[in-house]
Amino acid sequence: MAKITSVRGFRDILPDETPKWQRVEEKIREIFFNFGIQEIRTPVLEKTELFKRGIGEATDIVEKEMYTFLDRGNEYLTMRPEATASVIRAYIEHHIYEKDPVAKLFTIGPMFRRERPQKGRFRQFHQINVEFLGQEDPRIDAELMSMLMYLLSEVGLAKLKLEINSLGCDKCRPAFREKVTGFLKNREEDLCEDCRRRLVTNPLRIFDCKNESCQEIISGAPVILDFICVECKQHFEKVKEHLGILHIPFIINTKMVRGLDYYTRTAFEITTQSLGAQNAVTGGGRYDGLVQMLGGPNISGIGFAIGFDRLISMIPDADGQDAKRPNIFIAALGDKAQSFAFSLCNTLRLAGIRAEMDFSNRSLKSQMKRSNKLNCSHTLIIGEKEMEKGAAQLRNMGDGTQESVDINDSDSIVEQFTVKPVTVNREP
RNA sequence: GUGGGUGUAGCUCAGUUGGUUAGAGUGCCUGGUUGUGGCCCAGGAGGUGGGGGGUUCAAGUCCCCUCAUUCACCCCA
Structure with a gap:
């Protein structure tokens, strides 16, 4: 039979990697908890209309990257390419703003975009999203960005660069957009092929172009910060001021624009090498x-959205951080011992101890090897002799010492391996 | 959608100008003690050379097609 492989751009995250994902996610949840951010989980499938309206009809995401299909009910559905639109949809649908004027929400999950896969880019990828709703105060902008910087450094990233800009609002941006278009129209012949296309579809994106000659042209272009209205200007000033108060280093990048149409005022990006x-x-x-x-x-x-896959790929491996819990391997020799061990193994597990055994009834040497490989702290050896005496050998795999334990007294074995509970006081 | 790189053992990779039984390391299994792991030693299993076609006495090696993968463009997290 021919092998069935995974779909292009859709990958398996294997047991070797999942502890890292779990560790990072745990850390992030803890930070979100301290910042009063609550989790929301929304569906992976939404009506296509949501993204068309939210992200913008003319964006690349909507134009050519979405997984969209006609459902049996004759309705167009889309695998979400990002989370914000879904979160806002739920926020509106459940009238969350009626319960509390301010909502701080986060969500973690897979997103889908049909792009050509490459390093750090998959068709199913994972994002961590945070949305602060109902707060116009510029301090919330600073709070959000400072938390993000803290979060990234806490999970082990170094050399982070925070770039900020203001994109203005629907009152002042159209004028700027026209100004830029006018400026670039005069130099259209010197622009690269892509930028000539952008001039029609989304002229502000030309700021992002990596082409040298385009960069040269754009360096003389009007600067958005000179065009934004008084309110936007004041907002931006306050954001910078409060980032300073929180000692968050940042640089202003007047050329940074965002790829989704819904952004206004504060825009930011954090990059690494x-x-x-x-x-x-x-x-x-x-x-x-x-x-x-x-x-x-x-x-x-x-x-904001964090690319979880990218984040994980940059974080150094745990290296012993995934602490070894006390655990035990039962090496059973012979049929009688095997069936006894089968039951004991279960008893230990139900008592909260990580226990393993080998069903193969192989040589003791082989079973010891397996115990060693599984990194067990102890091996309980049960053979014919032990079954007769009712006392097994408990070997410490660290120092090689052995002691005799009563195999019928599973309580005392359990006691030896039980981690003393740590009491945590957490305010309700 | 466009361009380049790479597909050889479970994994990481060698393989000279085409040449006979395709190798190494690692992992796996067994043994080196009647029932004791790690280190070491010995042995073993494991490969339709991504797939298809062609050139040739002879193809892992050269050519074409195809698929996969990877990096970059594009776009974005």
């Missing part, structure tokens, strides 16, 4: 018009 071309670990920004655009009240919001 070690990722190859996909150097963006995380990015985000303010989206004050999005809630309304999706049929809700006029509520402001700001959020």
Whole structure:
């Protein structure tokens, strides 16, 4: 029979890697807890319309990267390419703003975009999203970014670069957009092929172009910060001020624009070296018009997304951080001992002890080897002799010492391996 | 969607200008003690050379097609 392989761009995360994912996720949840951010879980499948309206019809994501299909009910559905639109949809649908004027939400899960896979880019990838809703105060922008920087350093990333910019609002951005378009129209012939196309579809993206000649042209282009309105300007000033208060280093990148249409005012991106071309670990920004655009009240919001896969690939391996719990391997020799061990193994597990055994009834040497390989702290040896005497040999795999234990007194074995519970006082 | 690289054992990879039984390390199994792991030693299993076609007396090696993968562009987290 021919092998069935996974779908292109969809990968398996194997047992070797999952402890790292768990460790990082645990750390992140802990930080979110301290910052008062609650988890929300939304479906992977949404109506296509949600993303068309939320992300923007003319964006690359919507135009050519979404997994969209006509459902049996004659309705277009899409595997979510990002999470913000879904979270806002749920926020509106369940009237979360009625319960509390401010909502701090996070979600973790797979997203889907049909791009050509490469380093740090998969068709199913994972994001950690945070959305702060109902807060227009620039301090929340600073709070969000400082938390993000803290979070990334806590999970082990170094040499992070925070870049910020303001994209203005729907009052001032259109004017700037026109200004830029006008400026670039005059130099259209010198732009690269892609940028000539962008001039029509999304002129602001030309700022991002890596082509040298385009960069040269754009360096003389109007700067958005000179065009944003007084309110946006003040907001941006306050954001910078409060990042300073929290001692968060940042650089202003007036050329940074975002790829999704819903962003307004504050936009930011954090990059590192070690990722190859996909150097963006995380990015985000303010989206004050999005809630309304999706049929809700006029509520402001700001959020970010971390590329979980990229994050994981940059974090050094645990190296013993996944602490070995006391555990035991039962080496049973002979049929009688094997069936006794089968039952004992279960008893130990039910008592909360990680226990393993080998059903093969192989030589003691082989079973010892396996115990060693599994990194067991102890091996309980039960053979014919032990079955007769009712006393097995408990070998410490660290120092090689052995002691005799009563095999019918499983309670005392359990006691030896039980970790003393640590009491945690957590405010309700 | 565009361009380049790479597909040889479970894994990481060698393999000279085409040449006879395709190798190493690691992992796996067994043995070196009547029933004691790690280190060491010995032996063993494991390969349709990604797939298909072609050139040739002869192809893992050269050519074409195809698939997969990877890096970059694009785009983004």
